[in-house]
Amino acid sequence: MSAPSFSLVGLGPIINRWKYFVAGAVALAALVSIVVALLLPNFYRSTAIFIPTNPQTADPDRLLEDNVEVRSKLELGGRAEDLDRAITIGESQPVAEQIIRKFDLYKHYKAGTPGDDASDNYVLSEFNSNLSIVHNERDAIELAFMDKDKNLAAAVANAMVHVIDSVNQQLTLENRRTVLDLYRQRYEYLSTSFERSRRELVGARRRYGIYGLEMQGRYLAKQLVETEAALRKAEASGGDVAGLKRVLRGLTRADGGNLLNLENYVQGTDSVTMFTTRVTDLQTRLIAARSAYETAELSIKGRISSVYLVQKAYPATKKAKPVRSLIVLGSVLLTFVLSVVFIALLELYRYNRPRVAQLA
Incomplete structure (x- = not known):
């Protein structure tokens, strides 16, 4: 005898027979997900937008034209190398450690004391997961930081822009001093x-x-x-x-x-x-x-600034995550699918067990 073919149409009667089990599982999942979603803390995102300038245009060796006229203008060209340099600086570990020390994020993240490898790695990981530096389609850089404290998130984002500006200036400062001499x-x-x-x-x-x-x-x-x-x-x-x-x-x-x-x-x-x-x-x-x-x-x-600040970071007025309705809906749907798969496999096992016994 050939084995019976499987069809989704046959799930209807199976689900109907197990409707109380499926309904209970879905209801339990909804209840648990609601409780978990309500217990999750709110995270707020603050974003600063800036355009990096070409630091060479602020160098003394670029200020003279024909040895007569002195100029000191900054170019806002949004060159690819300027954007990449600013993003690289912002994502570097020395900058992260400077911000962590400034805002005492060891205490904020409850990571323990500085100097311990586990604590250091945890704080850096937590900091980097909350930081986002991207090059948008308008040739500007969007620096966003997310935290449970919306005021801290805005302060960290603004401090990051300041540190990027400072490090960017340091890249040409030694050369500028040599030219000045x-x-x-x-x-x-x-x-x-x-x-x-x-x-x-x-x-x-x-x-x-x-x-x-x-x-x-x-x-x-x-x-x-x-x-x-x-x-x-x-x-x-x-x-x-x-x-x-x-x-x-x-x-x-x-x-x-x-x-x-x-x-x-x-x-x-x-x-x-x-x-x-x-x-x-x-x-x-x-x-x-x-x-x-x-x-x-x-x-x-x-100390001419090497970035043009388009938008300062401000404390967010609404949370960025979690999306509680999505958490509840996802949990309910996942529980429903898993319940259907479980009862389908259970029915298939019950159906095939007598046949296996007869063949034996």
């Missing part, structure tokens, strides 16, 4: 060079008696022309030729007694022009270097 050395070098060149210019002016190239050149040329003309007239008319020759010698020779003379003027023009150009160039570069150094120093001392 280079700016300081550059400024000091230009300051020394400017002062040395300025003294050389003053010395050249004193040596050659040149203080205004254009005006003194005009004056010297005018005096030479007038003296030479007077000398020619004196030679023709028998005037004071010797006196005019002394005057002309003083205007043309360095040993003639005049501070301003043609010989010194010609010799000193190139030197004074060179030193003047050098001092002007150094002055321009010195002003730019001083501005760059002051801006870089302000950038480091100011």
